[in-house]
Amino acid sequence: MRVLMLGTGAALIDPDRNHSSILLTVRGENYLFDCGHNATRQMVANGVDPTTVKAIFLSHLHFDHIADFSYHMISTWMAGRQAPPTVVGPRDTQEFVDHSLIDGAYAKDIEARVQYRQRQDNYDVLRPPVIEAEPGLVYEDDLVRVTACHVEHIPEEISPCFGLRMDTADGESVVFSGDTAPCDRLVDLAQDCDLLIHECTFPQTAIDFRSKAGIGTWAHTSPLEFGRIAAESGTKAAVATHFGHFDTCNPVLRKLMAKHMPVEMVGPEMMEEVLGDIRRNYRKTLYLAKDGMRIDV
Ligand SMILES: [Zn+2]
Ligand SMILES: [Zn+2]
Numbered sequence: 672m673r674v675l676m677l678g679t680g681a682a683l684i685d686p687d688r689n690h691s692s693i694l695l696t697v698r699g700e701n702y703l704f705d706c707g708h709n710a711t712r713q714m715v716a717n718g719v720d721p722t723t724v725k726a727i728f729l730s731h732l733h734f735d736h737i738a739d740f741s742y743h744m745i746s747t748w749m750a751g752r753q754a755p756p757t758v759v760g761p762r763d764t765q766e767f768v769d770h771s772l773i774d775g776a777y778a779k780d781i782e783a784r785v786q787y788r789q790r791q792d793n794y795d796v797l798r799p800p801v802i803e804a805e806p807g808l809v810y811e812d813d814l815v816r817v818t819a820c821h822v823e824h825i826p827e828e829i830s831p832c833f834g835l836r837m838d839t840a841d842g843e844s845v846v847f848s849g850d851t852a853p854c855d856r857l858v859d860l861a862q863d864c865d866l867l868i869h870e871c872t873f874p875q876t877a878i879d880f881r882s883k884a885g886i887g888t889w890a891h892t893s894p895l896e897f898g899r900i901a902a903e904s905g906t907k908a909a910v911a912t913h914f915g916h917f918d919t920c921n922p923v924l925r926k927l928m929a930k931h932m933p934v935e936m937v938g939p940e941m942m943e944e945v946l947g948d949i950r951r952n953y954r955k956t957l958y959l960a961k962d963g964m965r966i967d968v
Contacts (some may be wrong), residue, residue, distance in 0.1 A: 672697050672843045672968040674910075675715035678705075679960040681872055681915040682735035683927055689713055689962055690735040693847060693868060695726075697814045698838050699719045703727045703756075704835055704847045704868075708738040713744055717963055718769035722752035726810060728817060729760030730849030731825060731832035733765060741771040748796050755799035759809050759817070761831040765801045768852055772797050804833070815839050822851035824890045828864065836860050836950075843968045850913065856943060859944070861904035865968045870913035871897045874944050891915075894945045898952030908956035910966065911949060912937045917941045954958070 673696040690707020699940060703710065709874040714721040721743065729737055748872025759770055764877045781797060784790050789891075802809060810817040815967050816838045824832040834857040836846045848854075850870040861867045872891035873881075894901065896912070901909040916928055918939045928937045944958060949957060958966060 672834075672839055672841070672845065674845060674868070674961045674966040674968060675717060675967075676868075676912065676962060676964040677710050677717070677718070678707045679912045679914060679962050681736075681913050682733065683916050683924060685919060685924055685961070686921055687919060688914060688916070690738055691730075691850075692739065694719060697837075697843075698813050698841075699768055700725050700814055702817075702837065704837075705730055705736040705849075706739045706743055707735050708932075710739040711743045711967070713962065717965075722747045722750050724756040725812075726759060726817075728765060728810070728833075728835055729758070730835060730847065731761060732763065732830050733825070733850065737767065737813065741777055742827055744772055744797060744799070745777060747785070748790070748793060751793065752796050753793055755796040757802065757810065758799050759802045759804050762803050762834060763830060763909045764803050766803050768799065788792050788850070798948070799889060807834075809833075809835075813840065815888070818860065820854075820856040820859050822849055822850065824850045824853045835920075836861050836864065845968055846867075846904075848892070851892060851898060852890050853892055858900055858903050861900075861906055863905045865907050866910065866966065867901055867904055867906035867908070868910040868912055869897055871911035871945065871949070872913050872915040873931070874917055874941055875879040875948055876941070876944060877915065894948035895951060898949040899956075901949075902953070906955070908951065908958070908966075910958040910960050910964075911930060911945070912960035914945075914960070917945075 675694040677692035678689030689709040691702040692710035801954040819833040822834045844864040
């Protein structure tokens with residue numbers, strides 16, 4: 672299996688890290704974990720044909736994990752995609768899909784484009800099958816099985832959030848946390864996997880700053896906790912991702928970051944603190960994610 676990190680940032684506007692999205696390629700078949708902004712362009716930039724994506728798994732319905740969905744569907748329809756991807760997500764994913772395409776935001780765009788015969792031939796791809804999943808087995812085909820567990824992020828009565836595990840027929844396994852505070856269910860889901868891709872949104876400095884300023888709690892995982900979770904899961908290797916822009920050099924984004932952490936600390940050197948904290952609990956193979964990073968499992 673090949674893992675391609677398409678987007679490794681969080682929700683702010685970051686020119687160097689796209690929204691959350693991970694491509695998993697198993698014997699030439701492509702699967703997507705999350706479809707954040709720029710996922711489709713990132714596939715093309717990295718030599719992957721986006722019309723071939725067989726299934727899209729949405730960990731949760733925060734916009735930094737789904738913002739590319741209508742772009743993906745309409746642009747691959749226009750590119751001649753022949754079969755729709757299966758879309759798997761939490762409760763209310765069907766409503767999101769409906770609102771995103773023919774019956775919602777892009778109704779007029781699609782009505783205009785479908786006047787051309789060429790666009791009518793594969794019009795069906797704009798009504799993809801949707802599975803609103805519950806924890807447990809959420810998808811299966813000849814090559815992969817995908818299981819999900821609830822994680823701790825958005826209150827469940829608003830919208831459930833998933834961690835996802837893919838096991839291949841060849842015996843490989845990759846787990847993706849989605850967005851979550853430290854979660855025992857996710858540690859269980861990840862037991863002895865080959866690769867754990869886990870969010871690591873804010874360095875400890877930002878968390879301390881936030882709690883001193885009295886601005887609520889984070890439904891995310893710190894580098895210290897990331898290391899503990901990676902160690903407890905028994906994973907062979909771990910990827911830290913969904914970085915909350917603390918490493919940016921962009922002057923506009925640095926200003927936006929001032930609400931989240933002392934702005935003079937924002938920059939690439941902050942990654943040293945993150946790495947040091949992860950290494951206090953976890954010693955095995957570690958990747959600090961970057962857009963375009965490929966990992967063979
Ligand atoms: Zn997120
Ligand atoms: Zn989120």
